[in-house]
Amino acid sequence: MAFVVGRCLRCGKKIYKDSEAYLCESCKILICDICNKKVKNVCPICRKPLSELTFPLIKIIAL
Numbered sequence: 001m002a003f004v005v006g007r008c009l010r011c012g013k014k015i016y017k018d019s020e021a022y023l024c025e026s027c028k029i030l031i032c033d034i035c036n037k038k039v040k041n042v043c044p045i046c047r048k049p050l051s052e053l054t055f056p057l058i059k060i061i062a063l
């Protein structure tokens with residue numbers, strides 16, 4: 001079952017629980033795998049490095 005975690009900040013693509021996505025832990029924003037390559041793994045807002053989305057972080061965002 002597909003569970004939507006959120007949307008990519010750049011392109012608005014839905015990000016599912018099992019899809020590859022990246023997170024800025026400071027801004028709590030999500031970036032999809034395609035946009036992550038374009039922003040070179042750096043948050044477009046605060047310029048900190050993005051971390052790969054893992055399950056405990058998904059729970060934080062879903063709240």
Ligand SMILES: [Zn+2]
Pocket residue numbers: 008009010011012013031032033034035036
């Ligand atoms: Zn995107």
Ligand SMILES: [Zn+2]
Pocket residue numbers: 024025026027028043044045046047048
């Ligand atoms: Zn950020």
